[in-house]
Amino acid sequence: MTLLSIRDLSIALPMGADRLYAAKDINFDLAPGEILCIVGESGSGKSMSANAVMGLLPQGVLPDKGSITFDGQSILGLSEKEMLKLRGSRISMIFQEPLSALNPLMRIGAQIAEVFEAHGALNGSERRARALKLLEEVGIPDPQAAIRAYPFQLSGGQRQRVMIAMALALEPDILIADEPTTALDVTTQAQILTLIEDLRRKRGMAVIFITHDFGVVADIADRVIVMKKGEIVEAGPAQEVLLKPQHPYTRALIDAIPRLTQTDAPEQVERAPLLKVEGLQKTFSTGSGTLFGKRRVVKAVQDVSFELYAGETIGIVGESGSGKSTVGRCLVRLLDPDGGRVLMDGVDIAHMSGAELRAQRRKLQMIFQDPFSSLNPRARVSRILTEGLIAYGTPDKEAKAKARELLELVGLDESAMKRFPHEFSGGQRQRIGIARALALEPSIIIADEAVSALDVSIQAQVLDLLAELKTRLNLSMLFITHDLRVAARICDRIIVMQKGQIVEAGPVGKVLHDPDTAYTRSLLDAIPGQDYERALAAAD
Amino acid sequence: MIRFILGRLIKAVFILLAILVFNFLLIHAAPGDPAAVMAGEAGAADEKFLADLRARFGLDQPLYMQLWLYIKGAVQLDLGYSFRQQMPVAEMIGDRLPATLLLTGVAFVLSLVLGVTAGVAASARQGRWGDTLISTFALLFYATPLFWVALMATLVFSVWLEWLPGFGYSTIGAGYTGMAHVLDVAKHLVLPASTLGLFFTAIYMRMTRASMLEVSRLDFVKTARAKGLTRGVIQRRHILRNALLPVITLAGLQAGQIFGGAILTETVFAWPGIGRLMFEAINQRDYNVILGVFYISAAMVLLFNLITDVIYVIVDPRIRLTT
Numbered sequence: 001m002t003l004l005s006i007r008d009l010s011i012a013l014p015m016g017a018d019r020l021y022a023a024k025d026i027n028f029d030l031a032p033g034e035i036l037c038i039v040g041e042s043g044s045g046k047s048m049s050a051n052a053v054m055g056l057l058p059q060g061v062l063p064d065k066g067s068i069t070f071d072g073q074s075i076l077g078l079s080e081k082e083m084l085k086l087r088g089s090r091i092s093m094i095f096q097e098p099l100s101a102l103n104p105l106m107r108i109g110a111q112i113a114e115v116f117e118a119h120g121a122l123n124g125s126e127r128r129a130r131a132l133k134l135l136e137e138v139g140i141p142d143p144q145a146a147i148r149a150y151p152f153q154l155s156g157g158q159r160q161r162v163m164i165a166m167a168l169a170l171e172p173d174i175l176i177a178d179e180p181t182t183a184l185d186v187t188t189q190a191q192i193l194t195l196i197e198d199l200r201r202k203r204g205m206a207v208i209f210i211t212h213d214f215g216v217v218a219d220i221a222d223r224v225i226v227m228k229k230g231e232i233v234e235a236g237p238a239q240e241v242l243l244k245p246q247h248p249y250t251r252a253l254i255d256a257i258p259r260l261t262q263t264d265a266p267e268q269v270e271r272a273p274l275l276k277v278e279g280l281q282k283t284f285s286t287g288s289g290t291l292f293g294k295r296r297v298v299k300a301v302q303d304v305s306f307e308l309y310a311g312e313t314i315g316i317v318g319e320s321g322s323g324k325s326t327v328g329r330c331l332v333r334l335l336d337p338d339g340g341r342v343l344m345d346g347v348d349i350a351h352m353s354g355a356e357l358r359a360q361r362r363k364l365q366m367i368f369q370d371p372f373s374s375l376n377p378r379a380r381v382s383r384i385l386t387e388g389l390i391a392y393g394t395p396d397k398e399a400k401a402k403a404r405e406l407l408e409l410v411g412l413d414e415s416a417m418k419r420f421p422h423e424f425s426g427g428q429r430q431r432i433g434i435a436r437a438l439a440l441e442p443s444i445i446i447a448d449e450a451v452s453a454l455d456v457s458i459q460a461q462v463l464d465l466l467a468e469l470k471t472r473l474n475l476s477m478l479f480i481t482h483d484l485r486v487a488a489r490i491c492d493r494i495i496v497m498q499k500g501q502i503v504e505a506g507p508v509g510k511v512l513h514d515p516d517t518a519y520t521r522s523l524l525d526a527i528p529g530q531d532y533e534r535a536l537a538a539a540d
Numbered sequence: 541m542i543r544f545i546l547g548r549l550i551k552a553v554f555i556l557l558a559i560l561v562f563n564f565l566l567i568h569a570a571p572g573d574p575a576a577v578m579a580g581e582a583g584a585a586d587e588k589f590l591a592d593l594r595a596r597f598g599l600d601q602p603l604y605m606q607l608w609l610y611i612k613g614a615v616q617l618d619l620g621y622s623f624r625q626q627m628p629v630a631e632m633i634g635d636r637l638p639a640t641l642l643l644t645g646v647a648f649v650l651s652l653v654l655g656v657t658a659g660v661a662a663s664a665r666q667g668r669w670g671d672t673l674i675s676t677f678a679l680l681f682y683a684t685p686l687f688w689v690a691l692m693a694t695l696v697f698s699v700w701l702e703w704l705p706g707f708g709y710s711t712i713g714a715g716y717t718g719m720a721h722v723l724d725v726a727k728h729l730v731l732p733a734s735t736l737g738l739f740f741t742a743i744y745m746r747m748t749r750a751s752m753l754e755v756s757r758l759d760f761v762k763t764a765r766a767k768g769l770t771r772g773v774i775q776r777r778h779i780l781r782n783a784l785l786p787v788i789t790l791a792g793l794q795a796g797q798i799f800g801g802a803i804l805t806e807t808v809f810a811w812p813g814i815g816r817l818m819f820e821a822i823n824q825r826d827y828n829v830i831l832g833v834f835y836i837s838a839a840m841v842l843l844f845n846l847i848t849d850v851i852y853v854i855v856d857p858r859i860r861l862t863t
Contacts, residue, residue: 056765088768100759104858105781114777118768150857166767 009066040227098159109147157188215529273307281339315491369449371429427458620828640813647737655744663752792848796841
């Protein structure tokens with residue numbers, strides 16, 4: 001029996017888009033209680049295909065061919081009014097970013113009750129009671145408090161649970177989950193995946209799960225569809241697609257997954273530390289703490305000490321809110337540390353200011369997470385790359401020549417100089433970000449989640465580039481990430497942080513395979529797709 | 541919340557005092573004084589007459605003494621005495637305030653309601669002719685100078701069509717009472733209030749439209765659609781509420797000006813309000829009146845800023861109060 005059946009579906013993009021179809025000749029079926037994963041990189045049309053089922057395509061994007069049949073009824077021909085009846089009641093959806101997916105000005109309870117209201121189900125007090133029960137069911141710690149809370153008062157994982165509660169309110173036949181765990185850290189991701197799996201079993205609900213993460217796919221999928229540039233390149237039962245991929249594209253994607261087991265032992269060289277961090281402290285507080293307003297204090301970094309040697313890469317890992325980014329920002333002095341010392345070549349830069357700091361600063365450069373927002377959209381690449389050099393007194397002409405060299409170094413064409421950031425893809429933008437960081441010839445690069453926003457295949461390329469540059473230019477790197485797989489791939493040593501403190505530090509092989517603390521163990525256990533990785537390793 | 545309001549009020553008192561001192565010094569830095577203007581109008585004036593006037597007005601005392609006396613009075617809400625008009629300033633302002641409040645208040649409400657409604661209507665029709673029409677009118681009102689609109693409105697509705705009175709607060713000598721008086725004032729109000737409101741209507745419209753379109757692209761609107769809510773509910777409950785936040789900021793700014801009167805509009809339509817009072821006072825160097833008007837309007841700007849902040853907190857739970 002099939003619940004949903006899509007035949008020859010094509011979704012046309014508006015004129016002037018980079019291709020004619022968002023999705024072309026899509027065919028698949030979904031059975032009740034089945035989890036179907038649609039995998040693909042950004043722009044592969046995976047979200048568009050799912051949105052078409054909900055009738056939620058963006059303006060100007062229309063299905064122009066084929067059919068979608070849900071429970072014996074053709075969806076594409078339905079009027080908006082008939083579609084409203086299906087949406088939220090028989091087919092519902094959850095999204096990637098659980099903060100922006102909730103109305104910031106409405107209480108959680110009201111947002112859940114709205115689902116019942118939209119479909120005329122239950123009366124006022126019953127809606128509230130049901131909302132409470134739903135929150136309980138999705139595992140919110142204190143449903144009584146959560147129902148009165150505003151979205152900003154909940155954590156990322158809790159918000160996604162609220163989204164799921166909302167989607168489940170009217171017991172839909174199909175749940176469409178569009179990258180629901182991408183914005184969450186590993187432990188929360190593992191919890192949400194278990195929750196979805198549980199609910200599927202209990203309610204016999206079918207799930208269309210859209211993701212780019214093969215680890216997640218391996219853990220939950222019954223069947224898998226791989227999409228590339230709007231077309232399905234491979235489809236089949238999860239085991240077959242994952243372990244015996246037929247299409248070269250699928251194989252390339254799977255090869256690009258960073259492996260936990262893939263850790264080279266670092267060369268043991270005795271050197272003087274390049275950077276020495278001693279007892280770093282940073283506390284954030286809101287409210288004046290005086291007569292007006294209560295003071296709220298967050299100890300973001302507490303007594304963090306470590307040493308970074310020349311040519312070494314240290315990974316700082318931890319969940320969101322662990323203070324790992326704050327450490328990076330304190331080192332480059334985007335934030336002023338409250339205490340401790342940061343010794344660069346024996347000089348403490350933690351409390352420097354003015355010209356002294358400027359002179360030291362060029363030795364430490366940063367690469368940021370979001371290649372979209374970390375480049376000035378109104379500046380051409382030539383300005384982005386030369387700005388720092390010119391600020392340090394390099395003549396304009398020399399700076400330009402240097403910028404061209406840098407572009408070549410990061411694998412971009414010289415013609416990029418005259419273009420604006422929006423003309424590049426995500427991976428290319430991150431290359432520009434790397435070139436910018438290298439422009440000042442730093443000895444240390446601090447990369448804050450530098451590959452987290454990229455697709456796996458691009459991620460692999462950027463990681464390779466960083467590794468290559470590191471050896472070529474003899475750089476040291478501090479690699480801040482929440483992704484242990486990425487850390488395994490690029491780091492020599494790993495520092496695990498929790499609530500502002502270092503809980504464990506050591507060589508990558510030791511920390512990732514034989515950790516000393518329960519916390520590191522729990523982080524490792526939460527990584528999706530570990531059985532799959534072992535199976536892959538066995539198949540090799 | 542109460543602590544926040546108290547804290548802000550204490551701060552406001554100091555700001556107000558600072559404004560008072562600054563205004564006082566600024567006005568005294570300008571050449572000429574009320575005695576000189578009065579003497580000039582009287583024609584033949586000798587040094588003794590001037591000195592007499594100055595002594596009567598207290599202008600012969602050293603500046604810091606004058607300032608001290610003024611502040612001492614102002615704290616007790618005694619705004620001094622207008623020697624020009626032979627009246628206490630507080631009384632003069634009190635006389636003019638109702639007319640100004642009526643004009644600016646009506647203009648405020650009118651522009652807010654019209655502007656937001658038009659903005660919502662335009663955003664719902666984005667890119668279609670309805671949107672173009674509304675946006676064109678808004679741009680027109682936005683770009684046209686106020687005095688020109690005022691003059692044209694008088695010309696068309698009052699001189700040519702003879703629908704509405706072109707100036708004044710009520711019909712002089714008609715002696716209307718009760719409803720007839722209210723109606724009479726309302727008729728006189730139409731032209732000045734709509735002239736004054738037009739500019740802000742245009743601004744509110746443009747801001748509401750832009751803000752609605754921006755919010756409608758946010759993720760939670762998609763969530764609302766995925767719930768199966770109708771377009772109307774999504775527009776009202778999800779988009780409009782979020783889109784109104786920047787409009788509130790602007791409305792707070794406009795509300796602060798309510799008490800300051802509208803010099804241009806009041807002058808063109810001969811509206812007996814604060815704006816005209818101030819205009820006359822400036823011409824006559826009537827120090828106490830000018831300072832009094834400044835004092836009241838500064839206090840009101842501070843008050844409305846505080847009210848705006850409080851409204852913000854009520855509307856947007858994410859904002860925390862810090863003084």
